[in-house]
Amino acid sequence: xxxxxxxxxxxxxxxxxxxxxxxxILFLSFKAPTLNxxxxxxxxxxxxxxVFYFVFVFLWIRYIIVSEDLNLKKVIVLTIIAILISIxxxxxxxxxxxxxxxxxxxxxxxxxxxxxxxxxxxxxFKK
Numbered sequence: 001x002x003x004x005x006x007x008x009x010x011x012x013x014x015x016x017x018x019x020x021x022x023x024x025i026l027f028l029s030f031k032a033p034t035l036n037x038x039x040x041x042x043x044x045x046x047x048x049x050x051v052f053y054f055v056f057v058f059l060w061i062r063y064i065i066v067s068e069d070l071n072l073k074k075v076i077v078l079t080i081i082a083i084l085i086s087i088x089x090x091x092x093x094x095x096x097x098x099x100x101x102x103x104x105x106x107x108x109x110x111x112x113x114x115x116x117x118x119x120x121x122x123x124x125f126k127k
Contacts, residue, residue, distance in 0.1 A: 030097060057082050090107055
């Protein structure tokens with residue numbers, strides 16, 4: 001429970017959380033996958049994509065709250081940026097790696113995670 005409280009309280013160091021999460025997404029997106037991933041249920045990787053981009057948008061919204069006022073326009077712009085990053089990562093996987101491939105389903109899962117986070121975070125944090 002303490003970790004949830006910490007995550008929900010905007011802090012001055014929130015930029016570092018957001019940046020670290022962004023770099024984690026980029027690193028894992030271009031890292032060579034394990035040879036035989038073992039999934040516990042179908043489309044498990046899509047759930048991971050959803051969660052990664054949900055947290056991505058949440059952490060960047062926390063940073064916006066600390067540094068300035070939150071408004072709907074900023075949330076929309078941030079969500080569009082997250083979706084564009086998702087698209088660029090998939091394009092990068094298709095053309096810049098030999099062991100990754102682009103999947104439209106990944107972009108959809110990422111986008112749904114970003115949009116869900118934007119809606120919930122905006123409703124939770126707006127004044």
